[in-house]
Amino acid sequence: MSRLSARDWRNLVLVAMALGVTACLPWTAGAYMLSIGVTIAMYTVLATSWSLFSGPTHYISLATAAFFGVGTYVTGIGIQYLPYWTLLPIAGIIGAVMAALVGLATLRLSGVYFVIFTLGLAEFVRQIITWGQNISGTKGIYVLTSIGETHIYWQLLGLAALVWLLGWLIGRSRLGFALRIIGDDEAVARHSGIDTARAKILLFMVPGAVAAITGAILAPRYVYIEPSLAFSPMLSFQVVIMALLGGTGRLWGPLVGVIPFTFLWEAISVSFPNQTTLLLGVCFLVIVYLLPKGFVGLIDAAKKRMGAEGYA
């Protein structure tokens, strides 16, 4: 781990202060803003961990819903037998193991097969859980706890900080360097001595674990867990769109995508309740056409044009 430069220290302090300010949201803002805050925190965690993997490797994973759903069920089932704080690490481990298995099975495949495999994964896991539910006779699971929106918000904020820290550490580690090389040219990476499959699988475990933990955190919010709501493919696509809107080039890229998208979603839901789906579709199209590189690309281009020196 190369030593921390002055700039690194400055960034760390800035991030810590920003997190401190956002943590006070429950007191400064009303319940409605808090619920939006929870949504933003959730998507930030999911999109950032997603782009940790897809940024360098250019693999589009649509498996977020599968890991998230498993996470909600870990809390749903576990809450009756285990103390709550043990459920998050358990969900993380299960998510990581699942991601490793998926990685082992599919990362040899070319891009589009990986995408479809991960899309099918959520459906596959949903069928298995429904069948399991059917055999064991358990129906929808009730998660009746005293956990409120504020607790959920803080947990997500903590997880977001963890994900950024992890992303920052990986970026500076051998694994991060290896992934940047793989992203540029996988053949060169292999011939430089990098076990590309192992690196990708290791990295895919990060979004796997993080999405599962997020699911476990949000389960108490939904009170009633059933397969069709926990595994909806919609979540996977939203995470991809927001990450791409923000831009996967930088660690803070997805955040820059999540915030405007959430408020856009709100604005559309509020002003066009009957045409929400129609207009969201139009927004997706606009994002894909006008912002191929996302806001990060936009900001970098602007910076180049202004000829601003110094490092981002």
Add this chain to the structure above:
Amino acid sequence: MSALLSLRGVTKRFGGLVAVNAMDFDVAEHQVLGLIGPNGSGKSTTLNLISGAFPVSSGSISLRGQPITQLPAQDITRRGIARTFQLVRLLPSMTVLDNVKAGAVFGHRRRWGREAETIAEAMLEKTGLSGRGHMMVGQLTYIDTKRVELARVLAGEPRVVLLDEWLAGLNPTELQEGIRLIRSLRDDGRTIILVEHVMDAIRSLCDRCVVMAAGTKIAEGTPTEVLSDATVIRAYLGDDDA
């Protein structure tokens, strides 16, 4: 002296086509071996078999007596065989220094942090790129990109260096500079396998040569021996004026 690298009956089939047919040869420590032959004779394919880019159909390759035939490319590189590519392949999103560091961090001698930095800078010196570590690879001239690739290979301190037509495409002055560079590697005692068409490089650099035609070995020996051998000339220049 025992062979550092030896090929026994190495064959490669692409469906019906036999690209390499039962190749046998050895490379001794500190030896510079030239692998020559007309286009399509299987030179590059043999190099790809040694470096693990293609899986071997049959036969065996061993390094210091240990078989490396079925190993994936990354393990072969880690065991100490590093290669350049026929068409230069660099990492576009990174600086020259980082490109070279890639070899230092993941190659035969795995370094990290300060150590990797020093080795990378040393290799930049060695290949004549000193002071250009911070430049982006997109800004380099053609020969400089070749230097970066060579520096990356050397940064891993490999046992055997595979140069796949490294001198191809250089103008006369760059060619002399290139040959001088490879000779300096030779003088350092590095073991090199050279796939080349540039004959005066072969003559001045190689201790031994293996000549291939249509996937098989047709001659082996010192450069002067093989280049005066009738079958080699016929293979290169075709039958009519032999």
Add this chain to the structure above:
Amino acid sequence: MHQREEKIMKRRTFTRLATLALAAGLTTGPTLAQEVLKVGAVAPKTGPLAGGAAVSYWPNVKLWISDVNARGGLKVGGKTYKLEAVEYDDQTNPGETIKAVQRLVDQDKAQIVLPPYSTGLNLAAAPIYARYGLPMITSTATTDKAQALSAQFPNVFITLGGAKPVVQGVVETMVKLRDRGDIGKKIAMVNVADAFGIELMNEAKPAFKQAGFELVYETSYPLGTQDLSPVMKAAKAAAPDAFIAWSYPPDTFALTEQAMIENLQVGAFFTAVATAFPAYSGRFGKSVDGVLGIGGVNADGAAFKAYAKRHEEVTGAKPDYWASVMVYSSFQVLEKAIEAVGSFDNAAIIKHIKANSFDTVIGPIKFDANNNNPAFWTVGQWQGGVFKGVASTGRDGAVDVLKKGAWK
């Protein structure tokens, strides 16, 4: 039969095109002198549950508001308020439901927030309603945990009951048919492998064994199965006297058609959700006669007939014979409670709802200690083109159940 269907079809599509055009120019005319009261409603307009909500939920929101306004408005503490709906689509996503309810209360300052649609979305929103002390009279949530829920969320009321009473209703009907000699004791029972289907199946198996029935065939099938002929062929092979399916809309339609194709001769044919939908009789016409389904209503009662006529006039669509009328009645309870208390003091309204009985379209509704409405229709039967209630937990107006004849 089809001409009327066609007229409605044309009118409904026309009204939709009009609203689509209208949506562009949003601002309505200047509000009347009367004060306007915002009523919030959030339920699926897209996503897997949109189909059910479009039949049972949204039309009743529109109908209830137009009925109250037609009557002059909501009389609260000496003032009358004209109601205006604020609708949100939660796309069958609990996260969206929670955000929408928060938005209704915080941003839109809606005084009245109607309960969402379906068990999952209601329970996801329950904590928000509880925090604001809003009365939540659910009409499309079924649960057997009313006791645990009312302990956690004292403001939640369940009008649609749970799995146990529905199963009891079906068992009673089957026993009546068997004792009359219309059916033997062999039953074939299937269920959709979703929380709803599983819950009912687990209640039904022991209940039927206890009532002396023999389960000759039982299975479950995943939600979204495209071909149910294997299930129906296997059921027919077991030569049952009665066929019971705890099914969702798509499979209710598929199983019925498959039974007609296989010409399944049974004395009783029961399918669950959507049997009471107008689309069901629209599709199968006369051969729907004698089919049993969940829900039902006192179809011959004057209240229901008037309600159905208004429903068709205002919304352009016919109501279904189970959930529609429950949704409307739950709105009536809320309306009457607010007017009785004479203010928007939610705590008082909730106390009032707990203590009193309310006269609604389906008859009197009185909640028990667990905020559960004990009296509701459990089983209905298509008789003469109308889906009449045949079994209930304390509802009057039940008609006698008939033996299922051959498929016409």
Add this chain to the structure above:
Amino acid sequence: MDVIITGLLLGGTYALIAMGLNLQYGMARIMNLANGEMLVAGGFVAFWLWTGSQISPLLTAFIVAPIAFLMNWLIYMVFLRPLVKRARSRGQLEVDSILTTFGLSFVAVGLMLALFGGDYFSYSYLSTPLNILGDTYGANRVAAFLAAVVICGLLWLWLSRSRTGMTIRAISVAPDSARLVGIDVRRTAALAFALGGAVTATGGTLISTFLTLDASTGVIFTLKALVIVIMGGVGDVRGTIVAALLLGLLETFVARLIDPGLTLAAAYLLFVVILLFRPQGLFGRPTT
């Protein structure tokens, strides 16, 4: 024995669902996630014409096909051609088309919702028993199967015999070299995409005779079509047909003899196994 026939009938339904996507993805390289919505739209038209003025869905199919062809051709020209122009690599085109067509599926659901409302629509047509080899089957399913055989047969013949068919196959195998021999790749891709859309919409019209649909059910069909196309081998008409029949037989076999609860799980398991051991699908060529 009846398990086999039921399986084949289901296979015919699946062929109708997946064939259009195979044309669109295999030939025109557009991974179309709005495929399900096009199918449901075909179903809507059939419902409207049947309940409205008694026009039989089999007849409606002939009306829907040309309209869908034109609509899909426009969709390709307006929404997808800029992507093809902009895409530097095949991978990038696939990712862009996944995201764009996902947006399009949202727009399609929104439009159908606005025009037809959100509730279920189903009607009974030819739901009379048909006796084949001693067992009864739905006449509408048999009709859909026969239509599937006709459509897939015509398509296969047309692709392998006619000139335009050959150009379409050419761009699916190697778009770059196709350009060298004078094929206007973009125009042919538009043709393939529009044809795929027409086949899907017609498929929708036919299967709406026995399936209950509503505005939001498209995603189920898209997923099923994706599984079949990938299993059969992208760009290979025979592959899609065989994979559809295989899936139909497997699901029916599992439903009748093991446990109906496992049908969809078995389908995905088959998909995973094929993807692992033959990523290019049953008939596909190994893509480098």
